[in-house]
Amino acid sequence: MLIKTSSQSLTEQLCARFAQRIRDRLLAPGTRLPSVRQCAQQQGVSPSTVVAAYDQLLAQGLVEARKNRGFFVREPAQRDAPTEVAPPRPPQAPASQAPVDATALIRGMFHRSSSKPQPGIGVFPPDWLESAFMPAAVRKVSATPSLQAFSLQYGEPMGDSLLRRALSKKLASLGVHAGPEAIITTVGATQALDIVSRSLLRAGDPVMVEEPGWAVEFARLTALGMRLLPVPRRADGPDLDVMARYCEAHRPKLYVSVSVLHNPTGYCLSPGSAHRVLQLANRWDFHVLEDDTYSHLAPDHATRLCTLDGLQRTIYVSGFAKILAPNWRIGFVAANPALVEQLLDTKLLTTLTTPALLERAMALCIEQGQLRRHADRIRTRLEAARSRSVKLALNAGCRFAAEPAGLFGWVDTGVDTDALAQRMLDEGYLIAPGALFHAERKPSTLMRINFAATQDAAFWKKYAELVGRM
Incomplete structure (x- = not known):
């Protein structure tokens, strides 16, 4: 959360938050930032604070403003070039577009955003192994x-x-x-x-x-x-x-x-x-x-x-x-x-x-x-975790788009999970939005959850709260 008593102004804190996510590739090139009004509501600040923060991101070369469309994360090559001489980016063929951000989940494995369970990661928690x-x-x-x-x-x-x-x-x-x-x-x-x-x-x-x-x-x-x-x-x-x-x-x-x-x-x-x-x-x-x-x-x-x-x-x-x-x-x-x-x-x-x-x-x-016996123990533990996670997800209003099996659940949230992912990051949770799992970027209401990392009722409470506001 942004802190009004911090030595940094709210504008500086908000700018720093977006800048860090862009550098960590938790916001991929081409990602649209929330509108000024949406961001102000999400962060509990005034629209003028958001405008000032976005202006600082523009000055740092991390985002670009597109007329009548909003603010978008720039490609790394564009960030290295002076803003005033950066040439317009040519359109890319859909077949050559990279996914939303394939490295975001991997980086999340190595650089945890908080000590909370991370529902979007693709691995078992270390204590399971x-x-x-x-x-x-x-x-x-x-x-x-x-x-x-x-x-x-x-x-x-x-x-x-x-x-x-x-x-x-x-x-x-x-x-x-x-x-x-x-x-x-x-x-x-x-x-x-x-x-x-x-x-x-x-x-x-x-x-x-x-x-x-x-x-x-x-x-x-x-x-x-x-x-x-x-x-x-x-x-x-x-x-x-x-x-x-x-x-x-x-x-x-x-x-x-x-x-x-x-x-x-x-x-x-x-x-x-x-x-x-x-x-x-x-x-x-x-x-x-x-x-x-x-x-x-x-x-x-x-x-x-x-x-x-x-x-x-x-x-x-x-x-x-x-x-x-x-x-x-x-x-x-x-x-x-x-x-x-x-x-x-x-x-x-x-x-x-x-x-x-x-x-x-x-x-x-x-x-x-020993590997076989270890795998048997993991499967037994995962079965119990999956049962609990499914109940919590259903109680939070989710619908499973596929029968729950294995380590992952494919969940329909009913809202844009790219936008949801940014709101969950503010709360310390990394989720895996559905757009990550498509060869060409497109909005999705789906997300992948890790059953071993979604047994925390606090996560689902925060999830339901944020979805209810969208």
Whole structure:
């Protein structure tokens, strides 16, 4: 809240608040600031205070005024240029626009706006992930004579052999048959996705993505120069008619899918939809990149494209950051042997090798069954959290746009969640507005909530209060 007795004037406080959010990318380039009247009502100040604050933001080059439209956050390149000589920004094609702000949620993970639970983050709270077996595994690996070998030379290019053998067994339990020679370890699942994209695609290639979908993936592909083709995601899988039309018109090179516990909806792919997707892939000669980041939370016998396809046209990616050790940054990719050398070349060009000590510790956690037992405990705890969060959300007037499942809920608020997000930030809460999950920015009444971080009744009380004023 703005403080009238502060050493700073209300104008300076308000300007500083917006400036910090712009620099932290919690307000993305192109975002429209609240109107003077709206901002005055929200902050409890006079319109003249808001006008003065916006004038200061203009002087700092952080925003621009557009006639009869309001104030908008400027692009970083524009901020570096003198205001009076900044050329007008040319219109961009929708396909090349970045999402609202893919980095906002990631930054929120590292720079918390308050000590309150953060409903918009995409990870479990740290206390959920605590365990005694992880440090024990590191101590065991560190105590062996092989520590010097791990430390004084680069590891195996493909990744630690013990971990790849453990991953091969784990994948077999999911029905994905990949020998250790078909698995490459990576610096987290995000790098695995990036390695596949850089290996198979070139700038300008059309790529089918699910919508709603993962904001970071949209931004990453856009930064690589790809043309995004959004495919509506339904409860049973992608809109197959839209996919077929894209295939005929654009001949896409890749389809990126989260088949199990889709982010943000929680949907799981049906066998019928999976079969038809693979038929399209074979007919039109494109690869399917299957992101199974939430595999540890998935229901038994969930349908995966890689299981049906046997890694012929599919490529499997997963990791452990969501369930066990975010800072170990261990991910992996499993692919057809014909692609492995190409993927390995890309890995070597980007990171050389990956940390063998932590990979060997992860192998111990898997082989000794500790990861499986840990995941069982997390699923049990998450089920209770989800039940409580759903009740609180419904009592606050929300409607679930998808059946609650997994870590995330896809919630319809009935109001513009971009505007709601800014009001919630004032109260110390980071939420994930629906616009973040679309390849092209557009207003949305939806938001994604993290069930592990939305059990706080105080959040839902403040949410209902703010929505009631909109």
